[in-house]
Amino acid sequence: MVALLFAAQFALPTTGYTQNATKATEAEKAETPKTSEDDDKAATTVTVQGKKRVDPTGKEVYDVSKDPAAATGTAAEALNKVPGVSVDAQGDVSVRGQTARVYLNGRPSLMLSGDNRAVALRAMPSAYISSIEVISNPGAQYSSSGSGPIVNIVTKRNLPPGLFGSVSAQVASRGGGNTNAYLSYTQGKLNISGFAAVFDGRFDSDFDSASTAFDASGSAIREARSEGTVTGRYRIGSLTTNLQYDLSDNDVLTGGLSYNRGKVNSDFAGYTASRGADGALSDVFRSQSDGRTPNDNGSLSLGYTHYGQKPDQSFKLDLTVSQSNRDTPSLTRLDYERASVSTNTGTRYTRRDGGSNTRTAMLSAAYNTTFDRVQVSVGAQFDTETSKTETLSYGPAGSVADLQLDALLSNRFRYEQQSAAVFATAQWELTPKWTLLAGLRAETLELSTEAPGTTLENHIDYTRLNPSLFATYAFSPKRRLRFSYTHKQQRPQPVDLNPGLVFSSATAVTIGNAALGPEEADNLEVTYEVNRPHSDYRITGFYRIKDETLVTSSRVIADPQNLGNFVTETTRKNAGQERNYGLTATYSQRWNNTLTVNFDTTVTFVDIDVPELSISRSDTTLSGGVSLNYTLKTGSLSLNYKLNGRRYTTQGYRGANGSGMIDYRRNLMPKLSLVITVQEPLPLTKIETVTETNRFRSVSASENRTPTIMIGLSRQLGGFSSVPKKP
Numbered sequence: 001m002v003a004l005l006f007a008a009q010f011a012l013p014t015t016g017y018t019q020n021a022t023k024a025t026e027a028e029k030a031e032t033p034k035t036s037e038d039d040d041k042a043a044t045t046v047t048v049q050g051k052k053r054v055d056p057t058g059k060e061v062y063d064v065s066k067d068p069a070a071a072t073g074t075a076a077e078a079l080n081k082v083p084g085v086s087v088d089a090q091g092d093v094s095v096r097g098q099t100a101r102v103y104l105n106g107r108p109s110l111m112l113s114g115d116n117r118a119v120a121l122r123a124m125p126s127a128y129i130s131s132i133e134v135i136s137n138p139g140a141q142y143s144s145s146g147s148g149p150i151v152n153i154v155t156k157r158n159l160p161p162g163l164f165g166s167v168s169a170q171v172a173s174r175g176g177g178n179t180n181a182y183l184s185y186t187q188g189k190l191n192i193s194g195f196a197a198v199f200d201g202r203f204d205s206d207f208d209s210a211s212t213a214f215d216a217s218g219s220a221i222r223e224a225r226s227e228g229t230v231t232g233r234y235r236i237g238s239l240t241t242n243l244q245y246d247l248s249d250n251d252v253l254t255g256g257l258s259y260n261r262g263k264v265n266s267d268f269a270g271y272t273a274s275r276g277a278d279g280a281l282s283d284v285f286r287s288q289s290d291g292r293t294p295n296d297n298g299s300l301s302l303g304y305t306h307y308g309q310k311p312d313q314s315f316k317l318d319l320t321v322s323q324s325n326r327d328t329p330s331l332t333r334l335d336y337e338r339a340s341v342s343t344n345t346g347t348r349y350t351r352r353d354g355g356s357n358t359r360t361a362m363l364s365a366a367y368n369t370t371f372d373r374v375q376v377s378v379g380a381q382f383d384t385e386t387s388k389t390e391t392l393s394y395g396p397a398g399s400v401a402d403l404q405l406d407a408l409l410s411n412r413f414r415y416e417q418q419s420a421a422v423f424a425t426a427q428w429e430l431t432p433k434w435t436l437l438a439g440l441r442a443e444t445l446e447l448s449t450e451a452p453g454t455t456l457e458n459h460i461d462y463t464r465l466n467p468s469l470f471a472t473y474a475f476s477p478k479r480r481l482r483f484s485y486t487h488k489q490q491r492p493q494p495v496d497l498n499p500g501l502v503f504s505s506a507t508a509v510t511i512g513n514a515a516l517g518p519e520e521a522d523n524l525e526v527t528y529e530v531n532r533p534h535s536d537y538r539i540t541g542f543y544r545i546k547d548e549t550l551v552t553s554s555r556v557i558a559d560p561q562n563l564g565n566f567v568t569e570t571t572r573k574n575a576g577q578e579r580n581y582g583l584t585a586t587y588s589q590r591w592n593n594t595l596t597v598n599f600d601t602t603v604t605f606v607d608i609d610v611p612e613l614s615i616s617r618s619d620t621t622l623s624g625g626v627s628l629n630y631t632l633k634t635g636s637l638s639l640n641y642k643l644n645g646r647r648y649t650t651q652g653y654r655g656a657n658g659s660g661m662i663d664y665r666r667n668l669m670p671k672l673s674l675v676i677t678v679q680e681p682l683p684l685t686k687i688e689t690v691t692e693t694n695r696f697r698s699v700s701a702s703e704n705r706t707p708t709i710m711i712g713l714s715r716q717l718g719g720f721s722s723v724p725k726k727p
Contacts, residue, residue: 172201196238212697221276236261257300266293268289301320339564352393366379416448509567575610604623628640687703
């Protein structure tokens with residue numbers, strides 16, 4: 001149900017984002033963290049004097065600190081403001097249709113992964129963020145745990161001396177609201193910053209679905225139709241602090257502590273009817289269920305950075321430890337009007353208990369230096385992760401008191417994975433116009449899984465070499481042509497290896513595949529970009545191919561609870577090939593710092609071929625977004641809309657849907673503002689999901705009730721001292 005909770009909305013800053021980092025003032029440069037992993041090759045982070053280097057990776061940097069709505073917005077809203085980036089209701093982030101990993105200050109974060117991501121992005125205020133980096137084709141310096149793009153959230157550090165903060169609160173038309181506070185204090189060599197946020201929200205949506213099972217000849221043997229509503233409430237509390245201490249002019253010590261705690265209460269009411277091959281009703285029941293899903297996660301990080309005497313010379317050491325806990329209790333009541341099982345009459349109850357605990361630790365080191373015209377980076381990273389998951393299913397029974405443990409649908413699963421990697425990159429300025437960056441990453445993974453109480457154990461051990469190559473040709477300081485190639489893997493999630501049958505609902509179960517391996521991916525991009533004083537645009541052609549694709553496979557099975565329900569079993573396997581190719585265009589125009597227009601569009605041609613499942617499909621999908629942002633004499637107004645095109649999978653697709661936001665700010669006093677936000681002003685949030693194979697077809701749709709109006713106040717606190725100009 002978490003998928004229905006956090007509807008991350010879309011807005012764009014009044015002043016517009018800029019990709020031209022060379023125009024940053026000294027105060028803006030001070031906000032850029034020295035510790036960002038990739039900024040050793042960027043022009044805005046080195047503190048020693050030297051020739052500015054071109055970043056051939058084509059990383060796009062968007063300045064959040066200039067957004068007037070940053071004082072009251074969230075990280076989810078800030079991400080949705082970036083052209084081509086989308087955050088959906090589950091907290092999943094995509095870049096121009098590709099699923100993206102979310103990093104924090106250049107590193108993976110447990111707080112921003114899995115089910116935690118929706119909570120964390122909703123709780124983190126955008127006032128805490130300095131910039132957002134979009135890396136569409138990550139190179140060898142990044143982990144091989146995923147083949148897609150990376151979105152890196154860079155928090156504010158190295159702020160000018162003084163005290164600065166903001167406090168904001170909003171109430172929502174559907175009930176609830178949010179409050180967040182951000183505070184930063186800098187004095188001498190010390191900077192302390194942090195934020196606290198509390199969210200209390202409501203959600204409600206409608207859904208319907210139709211599913212059909214076929215025999216080997218293609219004849220329908222059973223079908224089921226369902227409809228219902230989901231309503232609920234979520235409460236989230238979050239606290240994060242960061243510390244930076246300059247040991248010397250060239251040595252920086254950093255530390256951070258984050259903790260999130262949330263609870264989701266959801267109520268579901270539905271009606272299901274299934275028919276046999278003859279078309280006659282076989283099972284009819286009404287269902288009611290309530291779920292209470294508490295979760296909390298925390299992380300501690302320590303970092304040390306030393307800057308050398310040569311330009312772009314640095315050594316960085318990072319340590320991060322994290323822990324996440326999540327419980328998933330629920331109780332379901334089924335009231336049967338008709339049943340194909342003679343003993344299944346009247347009211348039947350089922351209950352699910354369980355949860356998960358995950359712990360991670362990461363140690364990384366990187367050294368960057370220059371040799372004449374060559375810039376070299378070498379590094380190593382060590383990760384360990386342990387997790388315990390428990391799912392206990394009870395029932396069915398005629399009363400709650402009579403519920404008994406169902407051993408078939410109950411299981412415990414543990415895994416421990418360790419990875420070690422070394423990488424090296426070298427960047428050459430071949431000529432004044434040509435810059436080349438080549439890299440190689442060697443990564444090994446050891447993963448052990450077990451199901452306690454059974455003999456089901458598995459061990460996976462493999463090593464991969466992943467090369468990357470980037471090249472940039474500068475026609476002029478404002479026009480560039482970029483080329484990039486990378487080879488990566490997409491690892492399966494460890495829970496996908498769980499061989500036990502896991503109960504999801506009265507009509508759905510999952511089962512893992514212990515033999516599941518990574519899919520191999522090759523990505524090629526060519527980009528032409530132009531950066532002008534008041535406008536920017538880029539056109540990118542891309543070609544991506546995946547082998548041994550991680551395929552999701554669904555089929556209809558006999559009801560393991562013996563209730564006669566239409567039950568779908570879902571698993572994953574390696575099979576077939578997927579190819580995506582197309583064009584992306586982004587454009588930004590600014591007029592006198594008053595009006596900004598941002599536009600992006602992506603057309604993707606999809607070819608999927610899975611002979612093992614008799615699946616072959618080809619189609620075209622279109623995505624894009626547009627925003628108009630106007631600065632008023634007494635505030636600002638933003639009108640934004642984003643269209644997410646069809647997302648194809650090996651056995652179907654997720655339909656196109658739209659999201660939008662209207663944001664109005666009026667300055668009541670120099671540091672006090674009225675904020676009015678309309679979320680989803682257009683009723684275009686319906687999402688259709690289609691699964692279609694030779695033995696199974698399902699069409700389901702869900703739609704959130706809109707719009708939601710939020711109104712509140714934002715108050716700034718303190719101010720910074722002026723930053724002296726460098727001689």
